[in-house]
Amino acid sequence: xxxxxxxxxxxxxxxxxxxxxxxxxxxxxxxxxxxxxxxxxxxxxxxxxxxxxxxxxxxxxxxxxxxxxxxxxxxxxxxxxxxxxxxxxxxxxxxxxxxxxxxxxxxxxxxxxxxxxxxxxxxxxxxxxxxxxxxxxxxxxxxxxxxxxxxxxxxxxxxxxxxxxxxxxxxxxxxxxxxxxxxxxxxxxxxxxxxxxxxxxxxxxxxxxxx
Amino acid sequence: xxxxxxxxxxxxxxxxxxxxxxxxxxxxxxxxxxxxxxxxxxxxxxxxxxxxxxxxxxxxxxxxxxxxxxxxxxxxxxxxxxxxxxxxxxxxxxxxxxxxxxxxxxxxxxxxxxxxxxxxxxxxxxxxxxxxxxxxxxxxxxxxxxxxxxxxxxxxxxxxxxxxxxxxxxxxxxxxxxxxxxxxxxxxxxxxxxxxxxxxxxxxxxxxxxxxxxxxxxxxxxxxxxxxxxxxxxxxxxxxxxxxxxxxxxxxxxxxxxxxxxxxxxxxxxxxxxxxxxxxxxxxxxxxxxxxxxxxxxxxxxxxxxxxxxxxxxxxxxxxxxxxxxxxxxxxxxxxxxxxxxxxxxxxxxxxxxxxxxxxxxxxxxxxxxxxxxxxx
Numbered sequence: 031x032x033x034x035x036x037x038x039x040x041x042x043x044x045x046x047x048x049x050x051x052x053x054x055x056x057x058x059x060x061x062x063x064x065x066x067x068x069x070x071x072x073x074x075x076x077x078x079x080x081x082x083x084x085x086x087x088x089x090x091x092x093x094x095x096x097x098x099x100x101x102x103x104x105x106x107x108x109x110x111x112x113x114x115x116x117x118x119x120x121x122x123x124x125x126x127x128x129x130x131x132x133x134x135x136x137x138x139x140x141x142x143x144x145x146x147x148x149x150x151x152x153x154x155x156x157x158x159x160x161x162x163x164x165x166x167x168x169x170x171x172x173x174x175x176x177x178x179x180x181x182x183x184x185x186x187x188x189x190x191x192x193x194x195x196x197x198x199x200x201x202x203x204x205x206x207x208x209x210x211x212x213x214x215x216x217x218x219x220x221x222x223x224x225x226x227x228x229x230x231x232x233x234x235x236x237x238x239x240x241x
Numbered sequence: 242x243x244x245x246x247x248x249x250x251x252x253x254x255x256x257x258x259x260x261x262x263x264x265x266x267x268x269x270x271x272x273x274x275x276x277x278x279x280x281x282x283x284x285x286x287x288x289x290x291x292x293x294x295x296x297x298x299x300x301x302x303x304x305x306x307x308x309x310x311x312x313x314x315x316x317x318x319x320x321x322x323x324x325x326x327x328x329x330x331x332x333x334x335x336x337x338x339x340x341x342x343x344x345x346x347x348x349x350x351x352x353x354x355x356x357x358x359x360x361x362x363x364x365x366x367x368x369x370x371x372x373x374x375x376x377x378x379x380x381x382x383x384x385x386x387x388x389x390x391x392x393x394x395x396x397x398x399x400x401x402x403x404x405x406x407x408x409x410x411x412x413x414x415x416x417x418x419x420x421x422x423x424x425x426x427x428x429x430x431x432x433x434x435x436x437x438x439x440x441x442x443x444x445x446x447x448x449x450x451x452x453x454x455x456x457x458x459x460x461x462x463x464x465x466x467x468x469x470x471x472x473x474x475x476x477x478x479x480x481x482x483x484x485x486x487x488x489x490x491x492x493x494x495x496x497x498x499x500x501x502x503x504x505x506x507x508x509x510x511x512x513x514x515x516x517x518x519x520x521x522x523x524x525x526x527x528x529x530x531x532x533x534x535x536x537x538x539x540x541x542x543x544x545x546x547x548x549x550x551x552x553x554x555x556x557x558x559x560x561x562x563x564x565x566x567x568x569x570x571x572x573x574x575x576x577x578x579x580x581x582x583x584x585x586x587x588x589x590x591x592x593x594x595x596x597x598x599x600x601x602x603x604x605x606x607x608x609x610x611x612x613x614x615x616x617x618x
Contacts, residue, residue, distance in 0.1 A: 042429055079471075082512055087475040090425040127351060127360040130421055131469075177555050178594050206470065207555065224471050 031059065032067050039071035040078075042088060044095040051099050055106060064103065065143060068096055072141050076226040086134065089225065093137035100140075115143040116168040116236040119161045121153040122205075123182035128175035131205055134225040135171060142229060144169075144236070155186045162190070162199055169232055172218075173205040180207045183216035200235050204228050244317040245459075248402045248584065252501050252523055252547045256581035260574055260611030262604050263318035263549070265406070265462065265505055265526060266590035267307050274597040275310040297330045297384065301391050308396060308403075315604050317584075318402035321392055321458060324449050325406075329384040345378050347417040364419030372438055375417065377445035380452030389456035397457075404460040404503070405453035410443045410487030411475075412465035417442070421474055428479050435483065443487040450494040461495050461502045462526075463488060467517075468508025470532040477513050485516055492520045503549065507589060508532050518542055527551045527588045536576040539583070547582045552603055554587040558595040566599045570606040579615050 031054055038046035054064055075092045078084035084092075118139055122132050129151045136148045147165050149157060162170055170190075174180045183203050190196040201218040204225070213221035222228030242250065242258045250257035273279055304321060311319035325346075334342035334350075341351045341362060349363035366375050378385065396403060415424040418438065427435040450461055465484070467473050473480060488504070495502035501523035509532040510517060510525075517525070525542070527550030528535045535551050542548075550573065552558060557569045570585065577583040585607045591600060 044430070082472055085473050085476040086421065086469070086471075087425040087428060087479055090422050091429045094426050094429075127362060133422060176594075177559060 031057065032063060035064070036067045036071045036074075039068065039092065039095050039099070040074050042091045042095055044098050047095050047099050048102060051102055055103075061103065061106065064099075068099065069142055072096065072138065076138070076229065079226050080224070086130075089134055090137070093134075093141055096141040097137075115145060116232070117145040117147065117165050118169040118171055118232060119147045119149065119158065119165060119167040120171045120173070121149040121158050121161075122151040122173045122175075123179050123186070124152055124154050125182065126174050126176050126179040126205075127151045128173070128205070131175070131225060132171075132173040135173070135204065135222075135228050138225055138229045139232060142233065144232065155182065155189045158186055159189050159193060159195065162195055163193075167199055169235060170199050170201045171228065171232075172201065172203045174203070174208065175206045177207045180212050180216070183212070183218060187217050202228060202231055244400045245402055248317040251581055251584050254544070254547060254580075254582040256613040258613060260578050260607050260613075261317040261584045262314075262586065262607045263311070263316045263402075263404070263584060264320070264586045264591050265464070266320050266323070267310055268591065268593040268595075269303070270593040271591045271595060271597060271600070272303070272306050272310045275313050275600075276306060297328060297332070297388065300326045300328070301388055304392050305395065308392075308401065312399075312401055314600060315608075316401070318404055318460065320406050320462065321396065321403040322389055322453055322456075323406040324378070324380075324408055324446070327378055327380070327385045327388060327449065329378075329382055331384075346413055347375055347377070348413075349419075361416050364415075364417045364423075366417045366438070367419065369434055369437075372434065372441065375441065377413070377417075377442060378449070379445070380449035381455075386452060386456065389453065389458075393457045402459045403457070404462045405450075405456075405458035406462045406464050407450050407453060407491065408442075408446050408465050409463050409484065409491045410439050410446060410465065411467065411484040413442045413446070414438050425475065428475070428483070439483050439487060443490060446487065447490050447494060450491050454494060454498045454500050459500065461491060461500055462505060463491050463502060463522075464505045466508065467506040467513065468510050468532070470509055470529070472509050472511070473513050474508075477516070480513050481516060485513075485520070488517065488522075489520045492522055495523075496521060503547075514538075514542070518546055523547060524549050524584070527586060530555075530588050534576075535573060539577040539579075543577070543580070543582055547584060548577045549584045549586050551588045552585065554589050554592065554595055558587055558591070558599050558603070560596075561599060563599070563602050566602045567606040567610075570603055571610050574607070574611045574615075578611055581613070585611065 035050040120136055122129055136146050139146050172183055202220045203218050204222040208221050220231045247257040248261045251261050308319040328345050336342045344350050347365040348361050350359050351362045352359045366372050415421050418424045492502045503524040504522045505526045507529050524547035528538050530551055530553050552569050557565050
């Protein structure tokens, strides 16, 4: 049954995934096993994306399928922050209104069990710092599409340093304007070429709790 | 050769005297800096006239100013229309709040005065009823035809190739729908709705392309973006089912009237490039640096289509030194200039952060280095 459930997610079959999820709950399959199956399915979807078998449209649909399953599971268990998963604050930096990439990262992180605080687009450094502090975030993800806004990464990192938060949070950046050099100059911990790569890095950082 | 002969020679995959130069678009600050004056457009914030929702008259004066700037820069072709800015005289953008408004394509746009541009932030077509009531602009509307005639009239007989920017379907569909995320879910959960949406937008795009041709434009430039650096935004299967027929319809409009059709798309198009080239397009722009390789595309497709691009406008044109720009122009010409069939342009457009001096350098290096016949690289 678990395998059928995994396959339904991988095949982007929301009806099948929900139906099997229902059956599993009725049969007393442990909720942790269901979460593990979701994680495995998302890993396979990520691999398919990286090998150009799946594309952004499929990543989005996979996120939708998982969202529906999580909504169903929420009626039975507490989903947020399960298994000690890390909290990630996400934002597109000040002056930049692009959000497709950031939204995909948010969806992938949520599907993998992270607790995501998405601040939206055009977010000032102060608001980002407040969110990191208030949510005890372990990871901060910043996005920028425009080469004219990447300097905001440094502004945020400087503020994290100034307020003593830098040692408590890992910073990852991404977006079309980002490359190795931008990441190095911004003094961040990592950069993700794609949303799937970003997810992998966050999983490595989180270590426990996220399959 | 004059500008027109040079541009057409490259399009016909022949060697002109020099590598031709053009661009897909020039943002308002670039036009102002080149012309050293403000061209009429002053609508509630910059760029509205360019991106839609601008006043009818100011939209015309801005497009004419853009063509004048292209001539001043010694370009061989200029973008004369954009379907973004074609509107009825009575059209007024519906402002949702101080910054956001709904344009004539049903898109919610946000003006960033600081960023000197206008962004898409949402859509208005959420239900089958919304789609039923959705009225995209009609290319043959008398006001729109008049707008195009007013732009074309002063250009008649001028030595510049005129390009009309239009769309085929995908871009306007996902934006009116409110995002790629919503439309991607529609493909899987509401395919009939997605099909009807593409059909409606495609019909509007075809009429706009036909109207542009009737107004006398030399080239149709289809500007829907299909990819990011990783690959196509939608799977090739979905692309072939929904968008490819829309693109083919625009190419067919061009064929019917002997108007070459150029295709623009950012990103890595490799998984769908055979499909795109197979529609019968005459050229591809910009073969985005970092996502695709210009030399490789030239080797694979250079005998079938003209290539346009791909001077880096992300780092080199905004921040590069004169030598950086010259080096990048030479890189492009070395990769794709040999044998003709190449037109130099930026890797997207001359956006507001591009250094104007670097545009002059780009053209100068193209004229200096891009002389035919070329030595084999």
